[in-house]
Amino acid sequence: MLAMKRTQGRPIFQRVFVVLLISTFGLLVVQNIQTFGSLQDYGLKPVTSREFGGFLLSFLIGASAITFSLPLGIALALGRTSKLPFLRGASTTFIEFIRGVPLITLLFIASTLLNIFLPPGSNFDIVMRVVIMVTLFASAYIAEIIRGALSAVPTGQAEGAASLGLNYWQTQRLIILPQALKISIPGIVSTFIAVFKDTTLVSIIGLLDPLGLANNIRADSAWTGIVWEIYGFAALIFFIFCFAMSQYSMWLERQLKTDHH
Amino acid sequence: MKKTSEETAIHIDGLNKWYGAYHALRDINLTVARGERIVVCGPSGSGKSTMIRCINALEAHQEGEITVDGTVLSSDLKNIDTIRSEVGMCFQHFNLFPHLTILENCTLAPIWVRKIPKAEADATAMHFLEKVKIPDQAHKYPGQLSGGQQQRVAIARSLCMKPRIMLFDEPTSALDPEMIKEVLDTMVALAEDGMTMICVTHEMGFARQVADRAIFMDQGQIVEENTPELFFENPENERTKLFLSQILGH
Ligand SMILES: Nc1ncnc2c1ncn2[C@@H]1O[C@H](COP(=O)(O)OP(=O)(O)OP(=O)(O)O)[C@@H](O)[C@H]1O
Numbered sequence: 234m235l236a237m238k239r240t241q242g243r244p245i246f247q248r249v250f251v252v253l254l255i256s257t258f259g260l261l262v263v264q265n266i267q268t269f270g271s272l273q274d275y276g277l278k279p280v281t282s283r284e285f286g287g288f289l290l291s292f293l294i295g296a297s298a299i300t301f302s303l304p305l306g307i308a309l310a311l312g313r314t315s316k317l318p319f320l321r322g323a324s325t326t327f328i329e330f331i332r333g334v335p336l337i338t339l340l341f342i343a344s345t346l347l348n349i350f351l352p353p354g355s356n357f358d359i360v361m362r363v364v365i366m367v368t369l370f371a372s373a374y375i376a377e378i379i380r381g382a383l384s385a386v387p388t389g390q391a392e393g394a395a396s397l398g399l400n401y402w403q404t405q406r407l408i409i410l411p412q413a414l415k416i417s418i419p420g421i422v423s424t425f426i427a428v429f430k431d432t433t434l435v436s437i438i439g440l441l442d443p444l445g446l447a448n449n450i451r452a453d454s455a456w457t458g459i460v461w462e463i464y465g466f467a468a469l470i471f472f473i474f475c476f477a478m479s480q481y482s483m484w485l486e487r488q489l490k491t492d493h494h
Numbered sequence: 495m496k497k498t499s500e501e502t503a504i505h506i507d508g509l510n511k512w513y514g515a516y517h518a519l520r521d522i523n524l525t526v527a528r529g530e531r532i533v534v535c536g537p538s539g540s541g542k543s544t545m546i547r548c549i550n551a552l553e554a555h556q557e558g559e560i561t562v563d564g565t566v567l568s569s570d571l572k573n574i575d576t577i578r579s580e581v582g583m584c585f586q587h588f589n590l591f592p593h594l595t596i597l598e599n600c601t602l603a604p605i606w607v608r609k610i611p612k613a614e615a616d617a618t619a620m621h622f623l624e625k626v627k628i629p630d631q632a633h634k635y636p637g638q639l640s641g642g643q644q645q646r647v648a649i650a651r652s653l654c655m656k657p658r659i660m661l662f663d664e665p666t667s668a669l670d671p672e673m674i675k676e677v678l679d680t681m682v683a684l685a686e687d688g689m690t691m692i693c694v695t696h697e698m699g700f701a702r703q704v705a706d707r708a709i710f711m712d713q714g715q716i717v718e719e720n721t722p723e724l725f726f727e728n729p730e731n732e733r734t735k736l737f738l739s740q741i742l743g744h
Pocket residue numbers: 513516518536537538539540541542543544545
């Protein structure tokens with residue numbers, strides 16, 4: 234038990250980093266899927282983003298948003314608690330704007346409005362745009378959860394670190410954030426679960442998430458009368474993943490418990 | 495000039511500090527020689543903590559000059575981090591890092607600030623943990639230790655940075671009576687090794703045993719400054735007399 238706990242403090246960051254790498258790689262693959270010409274030799278056809286769908290789409294959006302929103306949320310939380318007025322102002326404005334706007338609005342911005350602002354002729358993938366919007370959306374909530382946790386870490390911790398000569402970044406990274414992230418695990422995981430379920434909203438802008446697909450299936454005359462099974466299956470998959478996330482968060486909390494036991 | 499800077503550990507000249515409109519420190523002048531042990535006492539709110547926190551720049555001051563180890567405290571961040579790594583500090587509430595083991599608490603700053611290899615930092619940490627008599631707790635977490643043990647870890651953690659000066663801010667006032675002695679014993683041993691120390695404490699036995707000088711503060715001022723013998727037997731100032739009779743009275 235001790236041996237397992239010995240290497241604490243760093244793992245949270247290492248874990249975040251690894252997941253970040255994997256999902257960046259995943260995104261790149263999806264982005265470049267059409268350049269993998271050889272895939273066609275295995276009977277796989279290149280698909281456009283508008284055709285890309287089902288749980289794969291949910292997982293892609295959910296996993297990317299979850300992994301990128303955590304570091305971004307940490308940065309925003311540190312920004313909002315910073316002593317530098319510009320940084321604090323910018324972070325606060327961003328967080329309050331995003332939290333004040335429904336996700337659907339952000340998705341519409343992604344699907345329509347963004348084209349107006351992007352240079353003409355630029356072809357910015359719709360799935361990529363949605364991932365960015367969902368990430369920004371989640372990061373604002375994560376930032377507030379972490380900001381709350383940052384203020385729950387006693388000021389003595391920063392003073393203890395300062396008295397040893399650690400600088401601001403060392404103090405945040407080695408002392409304050411590990412404790413704050415531990416406190417925020419339940420809140421962060423709740424946000425992750427909500428974000429994962431919210432990925433179904435993309436059907437509104439015409440992407441084929443599981444529920445969008447379900448509507449298409451029901452419209453097919455060969456499948457008339459089959460309703461319960463389709464939605465039941467979608468619900469079951471969502472439940473399995475959300476339940477797994479919540480179990481993981483509880484396991485992580487037990488792992489990081491360091492007081493009397 | 496050179497000679498004085500080598501023999502002087504801390505020099506405070508005309509220090510004034512305000513919290514907003516509140517004048518917390520008034521015209522503090524204090525010179526601490528290398529190897530000297532100073533005990534600071536005074537009523538609650540008199541500015542004892544504020545004064546020693548100014549010495550390692552945990553609090554910024556507005557007027558006057560503080561020279562630590564020949565370096566004048568400026569608002570330059572590099573300068574502040576350097577001074578802090580030379581000056582150890584122990585707090586009333588220990589301020590150990592609860593998410594790190596005792597050993598990690600002790601090696602963190604040497605590894606990250608001094609850039610010492612981990613193996614060497616571990617060895618130094620074990621040396622000082624033995625010195626404060628808790629090497630067997632090295633792999634536990636702070637939350638699993640008693641208050642007295644935690645404070646001794648805090649002292650060891652400071653010592654691992656090989657500081658030239660140690661500051662103590664009421665290190666025993668959050669402890670149960672039976673744990674006070676073990677912490678004071680550690681501090682006495684430190685004093686016997688020749689460490690320069692400034693201790694805010696109301697432990698008069700400790701003050702008599704190790705202090706070279708005792709200082710009494712009231713309302714942000716140094717009111718009286720004397721050898722412990724004269725300070726306790728025959729205080730000159732009325733406020734010192736009153737204060738001593740109160741704390742010695744029970
Ligand atoms: N951050 C702060 N903001 C405003 N006022 C402060 C702050 N810190 C301390 N003070 C005030 O400065 C004065 C001196 O405080 P300080 O903590 O130095 O007293 P002390 O002598 O250490 O007292 P104690 O024995 O209770 O620890 C007090 O009146 C306190 O209210």
